Amino acid sequence: MSKRKGSVDAPVLGAIDKSAGRVGEQLARMLREAISTEKLKPGERLPSTRALAISLDVARGTVTEAFGQLISEGYLEARIGAGTLVSRAWKEPEWRTRPPAFQSSPGGASSLPNTVARYAAAARALRAMPAVPFSIAVPKGDVALDDTWRRLSNKIRATQAAAPTTYGDPAGLSSLREAVADYVRKSRAVTCTAANVIITSGTQQGLYLASRVLLRAGDVAWAENPAYPGLTAVLADSQADLFRLPVDSSGMDLAHGISKFPPARAVFVTPSHQYPLGMPLSMPRRAALLTWARENDAWIVEDDYDSELRYAGHPFPSMQGLDPARVIYLGTYSKVLAPSLRLGYAVVPDPLVDAFAGARALIDRHSPIADQHVISAFMRDGHFETHVRRIRRIYAQRRAMLLDELGRQIPAVEIQPSDQGMHIVAWLPEGTDDCLIAEMAYMAGIAVRAITPMYEGPSPRPGLMLGFGGFSESQLREGVAKLKAILDQYS
Ligand SMILES: Cc1ncc(COP(=O)(O)O)c(C=O)c1O
DSSP states (O other), rough: OOOTTOOOOGEEEEEEGGGGGOHHHHHHHHHHHHHHHHHTTTTBBOHHHHHHHHHHOOHHHHHHHHHHHOOOOTEEEEEEEEEEEEEOOOOOOOOOSOOHHHHHGGGOOOGGOOHHHHHHHHHHHOOOSSSSSSSOOOOGGSSOOOHHHHHHHHHTTTSSSTTTTTTOOOOOOOHHHHHHHHHHHHHHHHOGGGGEEESSHHHHHHHHHHHHOOTTTTTTOOOOOSSSHHHHHHHHTTSEEEEEEEEEEEEEHHHHHHHHHHSSEEEOOSSOOOOOTTTOOOOHHHHHHOOOOOEEEEEEEOOOOOOOSSSSSOOOSSSSGGGGTEEEEEEEEEEOOOGOOOOOOEEEEEEGHHHHHEEEHHHHSSSSSHHHHHHHHHHHHHHHHHHHHHHHHHHHHHHHHHHHEEEEEEETTOOOOOOOEEEEEEEEEEEOOOHHHHHHHHHTOOOOEEEESSSSOOOOOEEEEEEEETOOOHHHHHHHHHHHHHHHHOO
């Protein structure tokens, strides 16, 4: 290779391994390395592409490609008449020469933004439970979506309408919005048209959208105490100040909020089936909450997560139907179809429709179109209501059987009165560490959720959430026996 003054020898780069392929990438990596370690110094001239190609025994185009890549990354610069030089502006960032603080010492993690710890805690709080008794929302066996779903799903996915195509409406597929509007009008006394319906990826997203659209920095939000951890994590992540209202046998204690807390911009509530305790919000309290919201220009976010599953009488009508201008109604397919579908809906007042659609678009544009087509057809053809009727009957039997079995095997637990949903709450004897019991249960192959972490401040009593939906009677019986053994071992 002819060597001009100031140019570098190829040996500083090392040898190319042609058998490993991607020769251009190898060369670029070697050049980067040589510059970073100052074997090649700023301002130093590289051999011509021709000379370097001969010296390395590679195609000239390969060298040109590697130079081009490093010029665009700022390691090299091309000068007319002077060839290619190591960039004179190049300076290895100081941090590249030492490991990041958080890798070298655990204390260094304090340099991470506090959002990191908050989101990591949310990941722990919302981690999926294994599909063993008493996990909640496990659509397996008799309560799984059946052949009708599979056949319809395959048929729809094969149609042109559901074929992959361009972006869709962030508010959702119009036929699904129609189907949802028909369904919630009829079964939940929701007042709306399809134009009020926003298809979401589940109620979790509905809660997130509501918090983003409704709450500004410094606003106040009220939520129940205890509450769904996915809601409290969303509100902790918002710019609002959160106040928790106690719950008694009539549901959320509004009077407590009014007398003790600053007025809320938005109130998040589970009026049909308080989460996790299960009582409905009484009619007088619903009326009082709506009146208060009107007088204080506040929004109500109604999380109606499992009201289809009421076992005594008909499901309670929604609060939204009593004041559609004040209430954001959230529904989900997670409980009655399957959580893995990640589909649900929000019914929002006219002035909020575009904002909810826009907030949705900022997250992920919209839910997959093919999935929306499938649920839309499932609802339109009447299969959805047939499925809900079928699983409600099975759940009612399993629930009665679980209550019986708990009473027989573990009389020390007290069952929280409730007549709907896919879980029950079993109160444990005073002083029991429900989180420890939940951990012991996990090790023993059953899945229960502890109640105390769902409270802000001390929980009045320790307790466990037990889901019964996806398990046969014998699995439930066995689960109760395991739980009894754990409680015996604990005490
Ligand atoms: C009270 C409550 N709200 C919201 C959700 C979130 O449901 P989805 O799966 O629709 O996001 C859940 C899920 O368990 C829940 O229990």
